[in-house]
Amino acid sequence: MSLRLYDTSTRTVRDFEPLHPGRVGLYVCGATPQAAPHIGHLRSGVIYDLLVRWLKRSGYEVTFARNVTDVDDKIIAVAEKTGVPWFAVAEANQRIFNRGYATLGCLDPTIEPRATGHVPEMIILMRRLIDAGHAYNVENDVYFDVKSWASEYGRLSNQRLENMRSPGDTPNEDLKRDPRDFALWKGAKPGEPSWETPWGPGRPGWHLECSAMATKYLGATFDIHGGGVDLIFPHHENEIAQSKAAGDGFARYWLHNGLLTIEGEKMSKSLGNVVYLDDLLRRVRPVEARYYLASAHYRSVIDFTPGALDEAATAYQRIEGFLTRAGEAFGDIKPSADLPVAFSEALDDDLGVPQALAVVHETVRAGNSALASDDQRTARDAASSVRAMTAVLGLDPAEWTSSSGGDDLRPVVEALVKVALDQRQAARERKDWAAADAIRDGLTAAGIVVEDTPQGPRFDIRRG
Known part of the structure; x- marks a missing residue:
């Protein structure tokens, strides 16, 4: 089976055929x-890391x-409320995002472009849209003319233009040709960051960037x-409209x-x-x-509960425990070069991680059964396969x-635990069961x- 992915634009699972053989561009x-x-933000990071x-x-x-x-409007609002410069708000929080991605084992993206670094590209795109009759400027604002793209607009979200309302993305709604037009560029306002364009100073609209x-x-x-x-x-509907x-x-x-929800409510x-x-x-x-x-499957909703989190931790510990026992029996276990067919088929089927994890378990x-019966070859092969998956x-x-980083305290913890286990063993040898149990x-x-x-x-350390 080759890779198949659910495409929102067609509402079908499609065979994945890259534009250029052997290469994939992902945004x-x-x-x-x-x-x-x-x-919820970090779940998205993990999902696309898996892809x-x-x-x-x-x-x-x-x-x-x-x-x-x-x-962005929200960043500027936080800056005004806290008295911190808008760029400092964005930078400080972006560093927290990146630490979160790294903590969860996400690979770095090839490129992590920032909106403020790509105003020249936005100006070029707006000029192309204006020249083609799909955008217009008025009093330093630039808007996309939705009616000029009426036959295509709404296909991704499966909506009809006549049922749509104003996006409410600018205080200058009365300047629009149509209330449903969306802002590509927002004219400068006192105290807000701005960049120069042929249509006056301002800042990017959310979708244009x-x-x-x-x-x-x-x-x-x-x-x-x-x-x-x-x-x-x-957002994505507007990206498609302005790009195409x-x-x-x-x-x-x-x-x-x-x-990711809590009690059915969006987080x-x-x-x-x-x-x-x-x-x-x-x-x-x-x-x-x-x-x-x-x-969970990437397209599914996760309703967060502490119990579900604990169940996931226990499931992972079963994997970890098996590999620990196999390592004690056979020494260093290398990942196998090949993956089980069922595991690969699961991931090829619209990134079916739940089914892939079922193969792992x-x-x-x-x-574990092979270890218990002293079937060393089967146990070693299983461990090698689990490492690969x-x-x-x-x-x-x-x-x-x-x-783990150089400041990891695990070696220190392990040394202290060993001391405690030695004390427990001494208590057992002198038949002081109460002391042994207390330790x-x-x-x-x-x-x-x-x-x-x-x-x-x-022993295993179950908490970070």
């Missing part, structure tokens, strides 16, 4: 960093662009555009990930129901948080251990799970 709408990210990893494993050379909207940046780095036509399902309308009206082919496949700062990465890391380790965010169960998903325990209970309370084996006690 994903990234952060508008007016505040620190919640785990990039699978494309690379499938032999493609991937150019991955993920933008930063570093000037993505079209300008995507085509700059990926070409006039490219393979995949991704983002959250909440961006389908108006200017004559660009733009994205050939549109992927949209589901949202949103305005609703006050956000969960941050630090909240997760008080309960689980970063790799377990990644497992949780990756384990089936292999873990078979490997978890590496593709960014979940290989060995990679997470080896990637074990104390370790458990601290997140250190102790397992007694014929080779002696073994």
Whole structure:
């Protein structure tokens, strides 16, 4: 089976055929960093990281662009409220986003373009649209003329133009030819950042920047555009309109990930129901948080509960435990060169991570059974296969251990745990069972799970 992806624009699962053989251009709408990210934002980061990893494993050379909207109404509002310069608000929060992506094991994008660095490209795009009769300027604002693209506008979101209302994206609604026209460029206002254009000073509209940046780095036509399902309308609909009206082919496949909710409500700062990465890391380790965010299908909605997070952590620990036991039995386990057919087929089928993880866990169960029956060849092969599969998903325990920074305290913790286990063993030898149990209970309370084996006690650190 070759890779197949659900394309929002056709509402079908399509065979993926890249524009250029062996190469993939991927653009994903990234952060508008007016505040620190919640785990819904970071879920998107994990999802497209999984896609990039699978494309690379499938032999493609991937150019991955993920933008930063570093000037925006919301950023300016935060700056005015806090007295912090708008650029400092954006920069500080973008650094938090990037730390979050890195903490969850996401690979860096090939390029992370910022809106403020691409005003020349936006000016060129606006000029093309005005010259083609699809945009107009009035009093330093530039608007896209939706009626000029009426036959195409609304196809991505499956809406009819007559049912649409004004986007409310400018205080100058009365200047528009049609209330449904959307702002490409917003004229300068006192105290706001601005850039010079042939139509007067101002700043970018939200939609214009993505079209300008995507085509700059990926070409006039490219393979995949991704983002959250909440961006389908108006953002992605408007990107398509302005790009195609200017004559660009733009994205050939549109992927949209589901949202992360709490009690059925979209996670949103305005609703006050956000969960941050630090909240997760008080309960689980970063790799377990990644497992949780990756384990549902990318198009599905995840309704966050602490119980579901704990279940994901337990599931990951089963994988980790098997590889630990296999390592003790056989020494260093190398990832296999080949992947199980069922695992590859799952990921080729619209990035079916839940089905792929089912293959991982089936292999873990078979490997544990082989260890119990002393079937060394089967157990070793299973461990090698599990390492290969978890590496593709960014979940290989060995990679997470080896990637720990120089300031990682795990070696110190392990040394202290060993001291405690030695004391526990001494208590058991003198038959002081109460003392031995107290030491074990104390370790458990601290997140250190102790397992007694014929080779002696073994422990795992369950929390980061």
